[in-house]
Amino acid sequence: MNKLPLVILAIVCWIGTSGANTGPAYDGNWWHSSSKDQHTGFIAGYIDCAVYEGGDKGLANLSWNMLEPEITSYYQGSGTAILTPVASVIRKLGSEKEPPKSSDAGEKWPEKHGIFDGDYWRQSLPEHRVGFVSGFLACYRNLSKKTASFSKSEVAYVSEVSRWYGVKEDDPSEINEKRVDTKIADVLFRFKDAARSKRGTMKKN
DSSP: OOOHHHHHHHHHHHHHHOOTTTOSOOSHHHHHHSOHHHHHHHHHHHHHHHHHTSOOGGGTTOOHHHHHHHHHHHTTSSGGGGGSOHHHHHHHHHHTSOOOOGGGSOSOOOSTTTTOBHHHHHHSOHHHHHHHHHHHHHHHTTOSSOSOOOOSOHHHHHHHHHHHHTOBTTBTTOOOTTTTTSBHHHHHHTTSOOEEOTTSOEEOO
């Protein structure tokens, strides 16, 4: 029996499952199979990354709670719409909104990553946290300029961020007060992949 076709098949399967750098396919199929809390978390995390890591200020004033039902409606459209990445839908719907007047812009956050700190994380439901990390990484992994890579699962990063903040699932009020003001993105970057030297050995960050 010729073993070459089996080798080719194995390579194809490996390529199909080795997209650690691109992450899962967050499209309409994922949207329909996930909860509203994951939806709003994804939008919030994506916007946080796009604005503060990608420099896309046009998304800065979008509301994830208002955008969530609009994305749901979009995916209820034509059959091909369901294959559109959530990130593309966020950008499409965001570009269609008129920028708010300066007097209507609401509260401004001068510091990087705005309200997304330990207190936001503590008050978020577990599924919102998973969605937030998923949205942030879906954006970050596709930036043209990035300084880090993330190869673990989103759930693994959620656990590490919660552990760093001292947030516990069974006690939402619990948090390390000395770390509460640290931004979620800054905590997430603490758990990025270790860098490799030219010789291929791991280096500490």
